[in-house]
Amino acid sequence: MTKPEKLKPTDSEMEILNILWDKGTATVRDIHEVLEKQKPSGYTTTLKLMQIMFEKGMLTREAQGKMHVYSAVIKREKAREQVVQKMIDTMFSGSASQLVMQALGNHTSSPKELEEIKAYLDKLSNKK
Amino acid sequence: MTKPEKLKPTDSEMEILNILWDKGTATVRDIHEVLEKQKPSGYTTTLKLMQIMFEKGMLTREAQGKMHVYSAVIKREKAREQVVQKMIDTMFSGSASQLVMQALGNHTSSPKELEEIKAYLDKLSNKK
DNA sequence: TTTGTACTACGAATTAATTCGTAGCAAACA
DNA sequence: TGTTTGCTACGAATTAATTCGTAGTACAAA
Numbered sequence: 420m421t422k423p424e425k426l427k428p429t430d431s432e433m434e435i436l437n438i439l440w441d442k443g444t445a446t447v448r449d450i451h452e453v454l455e456k457q458k459p460s461g462y463t464t465t466l467k468l469m470q471i472m473f474e475k476g477m478l479t480r481e482a483q484g485k486m487h488v489y490s491a492v493i494k495r496e497k498a499r500e501q502v503v504q505k506m507i508d509t510m511f512s513g514s515a516s517q518l519v520m521q522a523l524g525n526h527t528s529s530p531k532e533l534e535e536i537k538a539y540l541d542k543l544s545n546k547k
Numbered sequence: 548m549t550k551p552e553k554l555k556p557t558d559s560e561m562e563i564l565n566i567l568w569d570k571g572t573a574t575v576r577d578i579h580e581v582l583e584k585q586k587p588s589g590y591t592t593t594l595k596l597m598q599i600m601f602e603k604g605m606l607t608r609e610a611q612g613k614m615h616v617y618s619a620v621i622k623r624e625k626a627r628e629q630v631v632q633k634m635i636d637t638m639f640s641g642s643a644s645q646l647v648m649q650a651l652g653n654h655t656s657s658p659k660e661l662e663e664i665k666a667y668l669d670k671l672s673n674k675k
Numbered sequence: 676t677t678t679g680t681a682c683t684a685c686g687a688a689t690t691a692a693t694t695c696g697t698a699g700c701a702a703a704c705a
Numbered sequence: 706t707g708t709t710t711g712c713t714a715c716g717a718a719t720t721a722a723t724t725c726g727t728a729g730t731a732c733a734a735a
Contacts, residue, residue, distance in 0.1 A: 429722065433637055447682085464724050466683075471722085485682050485731065499638055503649050506634060509561055510627055515650045516660035520667050521631050522643045522650070530672065532644035537668050539648050544661055557692065575712085592694050594713075599692085613701065613712050 428498070432472055435465075439478070440495040446486050556626070560600055563593075567606070568623040574614050 428436060438453050439445055451465040469489060472478045480487040503518070511517040528536075556564060566581050567573055579593040597617060600606045608615040631646070639645040656664075 430637070431723070437637070461725055463683095463726075467685090467724075468722090470684080487683080499649050500653060502634065502638055503646065504653060504655075506630065507650065507653075507655065509558075509565070510630055513655075514660070515653060515655040516664050518631065518650050519647050519656075519664055521627050522635065522646050523667065523671060525628060525632060525635075525643060527632075527635065527641075527643040528647075532642070533668060533672055536644050536647055537665065537672075539651065540661060540665050540668070543651060544658065544665075559693070588693095589695055590711095591696075591713095595694075595715090596692090598714080615713080 428477065431468055432477065435468060435472065436477070436491050436493075436495075436498065439489065439491040444488050444490045446488055448486075450489075556605065559596055560605065563596060563600065564605070564619050564621075564623075564626065567617065567619045572616050572618045574611075574616055576614075578617075 434454060434457075435450055438450050442449065447462070447466045447469055450469065451460075451462050454460060454465060469478060473480055473489070477492055478489045479492055480489045482488075507513060507515050507518050511521070523533075523536075562582060562585075563578055566578050570577065575590070575594045575597055578597065579588075579590050582588060582593060597606060601608055601617070605620055606617045607620055608617045610616075635641060635643050635646050639649070651661075651664075
């Protein structure tokens, strides 16, 4: 068990974490039912993944009857922070604003979202 | 050789790509010299990595004497776009503005950068 | 009580990334 | 003419992720 801080979830692990963050807690079956809608996979595959994530310290679990109820150790906010920071470092030479402009340029944002961002920027500037 | 579009570089591959994007073209030795400053590693490790990246279609190369001169197939901009899009999808439920605010909240940006972003936002809004 | 169901645990196969040693080859050099 | 130098190619070991089959167990249902 290492620090959850240093853990770098794989893509499969991220899928599980996302579901857990949405639900708060979940059993292997809960998770598996969601995953199955996205792509076919065996129950024991999900089970094994979650067992390994538990061993790695990414998940905690609690026996409930014969089942285990899992939850994520790392919070969604923290994971986002880490992953964004890493992307800034490795892909944008450490420049957050480069990343921001890249994300905005990807035209995925509506005018309303752009307004939100502008408001957020103003808040940041004023605080300084 | 699959489409370079679909390729997902590993961390080691990203290190090599970053150097190649900076230099434009480079030999294995060039790359290895840069990498070695960051962490110890054997020359043939770098060689093998670049050979595999070549086989995957991530790099092209050209014989020059007995050496190969490599360059990246995918452009930095394209790679950034892909990786940002993927992050938005997997970590931010598809919301670019969520990612933007996360990146800004990470306090890594100077007031000057914030101004740049604001200017960029205005340009976007007016264009719409 | 026997059978079925729904779990967990475990081990094994597969695939991919990473690392590096060794071999071969050609040009430069002593 | 050897011999060293610096490259590529190749194969093998290691490690990690992924997938799934099988076995064990406990509780519920027949």
